[in-house]
Amino acid sequence: MTDTSFRGLFPILAMPFDENGNVDEEDLRKEVEFCISTGADGLGLAMASEIPKLSEDERNLATKTVVEQSEGRAKVVINTSATSTELTIHMSQNAAELGADSIMIIPPTGVSEYEIRSHYENISQSINLPIFIQDIDFAPVAPELAAKLAKDNENVCYAKVET
Secondary structure, eight states: OOOOOOOSOOOBOOOOBOTTSSBOHHHHHHHHHHHHHTTOSEEEEOGGGTGGGSOHHHHHHHHHHHHHHHTTSSEEEEEOOOSSHHHHHHHHHHHHHTTOSEEEEOOOSSSOHHHHHHHHHHHHHHOOSOEEEEEBTTBOOOHHHHHHHHHHOTTEEEEEEOO
């Protein structure tokens, strides 16, 4: 599954919350509309969206809201990183079922290269969506490792490099 359709501007959405601390669906829909109306080619829910701090139900609600509101006008990329490979697979399957176009995954930290490769391989075998490797300051991915992950796992197609 070599995918080359993810091109252009993909802003990471800021997660809006209401006065009770719940995901504000209406404001999230407005944010999606604003981004699309100003030329976004895709939309991301990621670390800056506070996605890791959300419960599973909140993640699913945010994903569903962004997918529904984008109506296929922009690709939707969801960060499904979690504390284990199994939980990341579960979150990735949720994102796929809710209509996400791709997932983004931060590698596990404090583990060997073999364990990072195994993490991405297991996820890749469990989901049929393009995968972004997220290279971030606390979990960097060497260019050589990113290339190997892409070579060994056909749906590992992209990298999001934090600067």
